[in-house]
Structure formats: structure tokens, C-alpha cells
Amino acid sequence: MNETLQATVKKICEENGNDRTKMINIVKSVQKKIGCVNNESIDSIAKQVNAPRVDVEGVVSFYAFLSKESKGKIVIRLCNDVVDKIKGVDKVAEAFCDELGIKMGDTTSDDTFTLEYTPCIGMCDQAPAALINDTVVTDLSPDKIKKLISDLKEQNDPSKISFPKGDGNNAHELVNSMVNNNILKKGEVIFSDFESGASLKKALSMKPEEVIGVIKTSSLRGRGGAGFPTGLKWEFTRAAKGDRKIVMCNADEGEPGTFKDRVILTERYDLLFEGMAIAGYAIGSDAGIIYLRGEYLYLKNFLESMIGKAKENGFLGKKILGLEGFDFDIRIQMGAGAYICGEESALISSCEGLRGDPKTRPPFPAQKGYKNCPTTVNNVETFCCVSKILDIGAEKFVQIGTKGSTGTKVLSISGDCKKPGIYEFPFGVTLEELLGDAGAEDVQAVLVGGPSGQFIASDGFKRKICFTDLATGGSIVIFNKQRNMLEIADEYMAFFEEESCGYCTPCRVGNVLLKKCLERIIDGKGEPKDLDYLNELGESIKLTSRCGLGQTSPNPVLTTIKNFRSQYESIIKEKKDGMQPGFDIKKAINEAENLTGRKSVIF
Amino acid sequence: MEQKAITFTIDGVEIKGSPGQTIMQAADEAGVYIPRLCYLKDLTPHGSCRICTVMVNGRSQAACTQPITEGMVVENNTDALDEHRRNIVDMLFVEGNHYCMFCEKSGNCELQAMAYRLGICAPKYPYLFPQSNVDASHPDILIDRNRCILCGRCVIASRDVDGKNVFEFVGRGPEKRIAVNAEAKLSDTDIDVTDKAAQVCPVGAIIKKRVGFAVPIGERLYDKEPIGSDIESKKNK
């Protein structure tokens, strides 16, 4: 046993109170300190926090940012989202490989660099992008790689490289990032003027039930994708039995093509904190947790400092705005690379230091959530809406948007368009309008709601963004007529295959099978009956999966078959010889031919 | 305190259950069989195989985890649901390496029996032929991961019944697999052949050594009657 390693692990565990529920923090710290969480560290952690070692291993093996094998000191995670592919990430990858003399997935022989791919890191508006350790590098191109690597070699620490600073708070010393906000359209709710403290003051002048009443009157629905009525969720949480209640902010933002929460967190944290405090007051909670995706670690120090400022101003902490008995504090819980942790019950599992598996429901989080406490989980933007509703009043809020979809929606628009970025529109905006604003031409398809949403063809461009027509958590990805829809669907299926938690059969196995068949079709070996096969398999996955991931993961395939069927049909052909196109007779008999030393007379 | 019975229907037949019961529990008591693989009476339901998917008031739910409520309308024995169930069983077959013809569990295997009950002759999906390993380190118990269907029974039994935590899942998505509470080998854990965890595997992934083929093939549990017959026989009484 390596004593220094044991001492290091012991110290980290102690700093986390030897608390098993802090497992994600513990393993992340170990990973950071020694470059991996190897078997020896797993043993030490298990002993230190008194957990079965296999539980620790279960956690380490779940999250993409954790690894049992040691990696290079500098890990370059290049984002290979579909949008990055469109923006040329393949060439960037080649340049990295050439410069470092390794393949993707490998580590240099001196253990300095590891080069790997990672799914969407929330930078589609400035793609191709990469995470280099914790530093985000955007707008990559092959010609920049040589200098980047030489800078990294020189500094030995990506955070020390001087990149140009981004706009707004990205230039703040605690963020210090080259990321840009790209706010291209400000609406009436999130990006309009706001006076800190005003909403909270109004809320605290009412009874908690009245605050919930206001939110119900506003008809606010969740902005994270599922669109559940926020007032109702709060009512359930308030009514649930439990000594302690929790306000959880979902800042996992993992849906490919979504990056609006990144910008809201950077520029509108005040609205967020206030919305969370209002939620705390309404449901009777003193504890807020922001679950921040691992990719946004660069925002953590800044956000923590702003939480500190809010406390100084009396908006958070003890006796908020002088109100005796109302305490509310917020802490940040980091994620570790798992899209499924955006699903609210998986998010809670992760906060509890477990594998990010969704939980069995019922009980729902509002009944039994974080550590069995009634918990309301809401999206970043939802909390911001709450602040604005208290500020301007529910009556004014319902004037914005449409009848069933009140307020605005912040959209992250990227892909084939001239002006990718953040657009805040009132609900009811048509795809046509937003395509115009984003400078998109020659458009073939719009992916609304990310890969778990749907691909819309031009006959649907008059459709509206709202809960009753095209609902979205905020992801809008545009594809022009040069794009191959099948290949795009295939890329997204790779994402779901990788990000499935693996708990239930249909999602774990079904997505692999969907992708296999799609690959075969792309390969020119498809048969006409494959389309029925895909549809039927997809329906089984959607109907029987345990959580929202599997219930939507076949959508890239199903919605391209529905709306771009001719692209499938053009490469699927009945073979004249009656053979299955997927079967290569020559290949099948090749080995026998070699063994016998003679050629088949028939084939 | 006497709690009031809950009345609901499965495929139009009225069923009475008690508050707090799941659809599966109430159905089992009433002699209505809902196909299942991961669920085992007396263990916390895992809800992972999804074979017990039923329609509840028009929405799909897992019968093993869904509580009963007054007046709920459950559909179970429908062509559409059986087709989805066949698809899931097919998925489990192609995900592993199942060679029924020389598997010790044949005839006692719930996966095999479920396939027969649902009328599957051969999976419609392509085999994935995973690389899985066998752990024969323990003197009395063998793990063959080729046959594991990730039902979680051993994990739950070891944790909740044996109080040992011998098993847990590692990996994610298609990489998910069952692991033991040791760096590598089952023999380095404190499992005992009499533990509940060693009895509950529905397939041939965790089997006891030296008792192989004690009952000849052809005379085993599901060789005689289809899986679920025990539950259905309650109704006929």
C-alpha cells in the first residue's frame, strides 16, 4: 500500500466529513489530486467513509469525468457534438492528433496529455470547443492547435494560458474565461432590467401560500423541458410531510444544443438566487442546492462569490431581509459528466453521492427527494421567471406569450446559421421567425428540443414554440440542405447509447439496436422492412423505458423517418437477387474457400 | 385499524387490494399473472427489466413499482403489451450470450421460460455477442456474466436480506455489469452459499457449484408448466 496516497485520500475524505453522501466531491477531489481513482484509492475511500468498496467503484465507473486509469496531467476533452462536427471538429481533432502524435482516446508516452472526445459541453454557439482540464477553449480551428499545444507545454496548466476574455461577466476575474455570452435578443422576462431584492421583498410581504397562488396565477410551467406547472409542484412540496424541505436548481444543462443556462448563470445569477429564495419561502425550506454540470466548473468560484455577496446584502443567509425565522442558504453541487443527471431523480441520486440512476417513482421528489426530504427541482430559467413574476405581477406576466404558455423562452440557437447565440422570445414565436433572426438560409431541418425533441422539416416552419405545439427546454439546432439527416440521427443515437444509465432493458439495449440498424442503412445495406423494424423497436423503447431518457431517445430516428422519409427510401433498395442486402455472401464463404483452397462455383 | 380495500380492474376484471400494495402484489394475490423478470416477492422491486409494463389509465407503468389506486384501469393481457414484452425478452437474449442447450439453468431459467410463455422461438434482433467473463474463484458459487440480465436481485438480496453488500452495478449504459465487493474476485467477498443473494438469480448467472444437473433436463420446474402457472392456479382454486 502506498502511504502517501492513503494519506491524501484520508485527508480528502476528512475534509468531506467522511460523509458517504459527499461521494461525488470525494472522488472528484481524488481524481484531481492523483489523476485517477484507482483500485487503491477506491479501497481507501471505502474504508474511510465506511462504504462497500463496490459502491465506490459503482460511482467512479458511472461518471465520464472519473476514471480508474491514470490520465495525462492535461486532459483535452474535445466536444464532438453534431454542431461541432458541422463546424469542423474532425479537422481540429486531426490537428491535435498530429501535434501530439497520438490517437483520440490515448495519452502521450510522457503522461502529459490525454486526448478524448466528450459530448456537448454547452458551447454550440462558439464551436468547435474543448474542455482542457477545467478550462473552456472555444472557436477552435486546425491552425490554432500548434500554438495551443506549445502554450500548454510551456505553462503546464491550462488555466494559466492567457486567452482573450469573453464578454460580460466572462471577463470577471473569478470567471476569467474566453466564453462569450452571445445574447442576441433580450426579452421581457430574463434579460430585461431587474432590481435586486425587489421581488424577494414582495414575496416576504405575503404568506407562503399566497406566493404559491401568484405562481399558479402566472401559469408558469417548468423551463427544463417537461413543462410541469411550477405552482403545483411547489404546492405538493409544501404539503408533503417532512421536517426539512429542499430547493434544488437543475443546472445540469446536458441536452445537446442547449447553452442558455450557462448564460443565465453568468449574467442573471441574481434573478436565480432570488427565485430560489422565494421558492424556499413558499415551500418552507432553508436549503437550496444548485446542481451545476461538471463542464461549467469555470463558473463555480464566481457563483459562490456572488452567493456570498447576496448574503452580505441580506438576500440569502439568516433572517433574510430582516424577516425573523426565514433562513435560506444555497450551496453548489458539481456534477461529473453524465447527461442522465439532468433527470430530476437522477440529479438527486447524484447529490446523495450515488450512481446517477433515476429513482423509482412514486415517491416523487416533491414527496421524498434529496435524503428523503420533500424537494422541488426546478430549472435555472424557471427560478428566474419566478423572480420576474413577483416583480411585475402575475397579471402582467400572463400577457406575455400565449394563453397556455405564458412568458418568454430563452432559446439556444446553433448549427447552420449566421448568428448562433441566445434569443429570448415570447412563447408563440414561429420557427420561421427565429430562423430569420438567426440568419439561417437554405434550411432543411430544425431540431427543436435537442435530440430528445423532434426534427422538423420545412412544412413545419410555421409551427410555434409553446407547450401545446413545439415544446423545448431551449435547444434549437439548424441544419441546411447539405446535411445528411441519417448521419445526424446516427450521431445523436451514439449520444443516447453512451448516456443511457443502463438501468432498464429497453433503453440500455434498445438504443444500441436502433443504432446498429441505422448504421446498416447508412452503409447501403438497408432493406425496405427496416423502417418498420426501426419504428416498432423505437415504440417499444419509448413505451417501456423507465425514465425520460429512454422515453425520448428513439426520437432522432423516429422523427427523421417521419419527416425525412425520402432520404431513407433513397438508399434503401430491394435487391434484385432476392438476397438480404445486409448479408454479404462472398464474405461469408470466404473463410471456407480459403480452407478448402478453391473458389465457390456459384458465387 | 382496518384499512379499506382498494378496488380496481385488470383487463376488465375487478380486483381488490390493500392500500400500499403495488399492482403486481395485488394481481399476484388475485391470481392474475403479470409477466416479470426482475421482480421477486419479498425483495424491494427494482423496476429494471420493464417486462411487467402495463397500461394504467392509458399510460404505461411498471406493475412492480406502481401503487394501486381506487378505480384504476389496468390493461395487462393485450397483444400490444405482449409484443413489447417479446421485444424486451429478445433484447435480453441478444445482449448476453445465452446457450440454453447446454446451460445448467435450462428448465429452471426464468428468462427461457418467459420466452416460451410469450411464444418466442428465436430473437428477432441481431446478437451483440458481448465479451463477458466468468468468475469461478469461489469454492461454492460461480458467476457467469454471459448470462446476467442485470435484474438487480442479487444486489438487493445481499444488501437488504444478507446485510452484506456483496454485489453492486458498475459501469453505465451498455457497459453496465454486475461487480463484487472486492477488487476482482467473488472469493474475496464474504458471500456464503446459503446467502439469499446466492438463491435469487433468475437465470444462470449466479449458480451453485457441485449441484449441476441434479434434476435432469425435462423434469425441471418450467419443463412441466409455464412460468406464472403457480400464480394463475390461485385463481382457479
Ligand SMILES: Cc1cc2nc3c(=O)[nH]c(=O)nc-3n(C[C@H](O)[C@H](O)[C@H](O)COP(=O)(O)O)c2cc1C
Ligand atoms: C434525460 C433527462 C435530462 C434532463 N436534463 C435536464 C437539464 O439538464 N436541465 C433541466 O432543467 N431539466 C432537465 N430535465 C428535466 C428534469 O427532469 C425536470 O423535469 C426539470 O428539472 C424540472 O424543472 P422545471 O419544472 O423547472 O422544468 C431532464 C430530463 C431528462 C429525462
Ligand code: SF4
Ligand atoms: S430509460 Fe435509460 S436512462 Fe432512464 S432509467 Fe432506463 S436505462 Fe436509465
